[in-house]
Amino acid sequence: QVQLQESGPGLVKPSGTLSLTCAVSGGSISGRYWWSWIRQPPGKGLEWIGEVSHSGITNYNPSLKSRLTISLDKSKNQLSLTLSSVTAADTAMYYCARNSPNYCQGDYWGQGTLVTVSS
Amino acid sequence: QTVVTQEPSLTVSPGGTVTLTCASSTGAVTSGYYPNWFQQKPGQAPRALIYSTNNKHSWTPARFSGSLLGDKAALTLSGVQPEDEAEYYCLLYYGDAWVFGGGTKLTVL
Numbered sequence: 334q335v336q337l338q339e340s341g342p343g344l345v346k347p348s349g350t351l352s353l354t355c356a357v358s359g360g361s362i363s364g365r366y367w368w369s370w371i372r373q374p375p376g377k378g379l380e381w382i383g384e385v386s387h388s389g390i391t392n393y394n395p396s397l398k399s400r401l402t403i404s405l406d407k408s409k410n411q412l413s414l415t416l417s418s419v420t421a422a423d424t425a426m427y428y429c430a431r432n433s434p435n436y437c438q439g440d441y442w443g444q445g446t447l448v449t450v451s452s
Numbered sequence: 453q454t455v456v457t458q459e460p461s462l463t464v465s466p467g468g469t470v471t472l473t474c475a476s477s478t479g480a481v482t483s484g485y486y487p488n489w490f491q492q493k494p495g496q497a498p499r500a501l502i503y504s505t506n507n508k509h510s511w512t513p514a515r516f517s518g519s520l521l522g523d524k525a526a527l528t529l530s531g532v533q534p535e536d537e538a539e540y541y542c543l544l545y546y547g548d549a550w551v552f553g554g555g556t557k558l559t560v561l
Binding site: 369380384393394395428439440443444 | 453486488490497498500504541543545548550552555
């Protein structure tokens, strides 16, 4: 059973950098999968942030692209997200998810980690 | 900026049938948008229900089905159960990015 677990600072200062990791267990991150980050501001809907393939190819939300980096660390079996120049609008629950072949999105999700941007 | 539109809210009686739709600001939704559907209950992570228009996961109850309806993607619940009360999100593919719909709050009453 694949399990994903997000982790990172719960509080980030405005203009700072948000860094999160997602540890994957029960399966290899190097398989035929893509891995996504999704976020959800409190009381609002889901927003697709971006994704990375097992070979390191990335696709990003155009509205976040200039501030965003998503990568894989195969040695640690985890993926990471870095979002720079954050503002209060980046306050959200951040989820990582696995995507399977045939455009199957988010068949496994982490429980999410809440990040608040505040001074 | 691409916008994916869902009904903000719907109400259905237990045992009834309801259809949720998902429209794209770019035009008709086709199979090439690979519609995915998710269910989210309060305090929980989303759970995948449908991928690539009409494919179910092993855990997806038989009463859930996906389709294309006119120029939209659709999720139909037949024989609705009280536990189906939740927020439902569609997700569409735009070549090198995915976009979520705003979500439909389904009330079972």
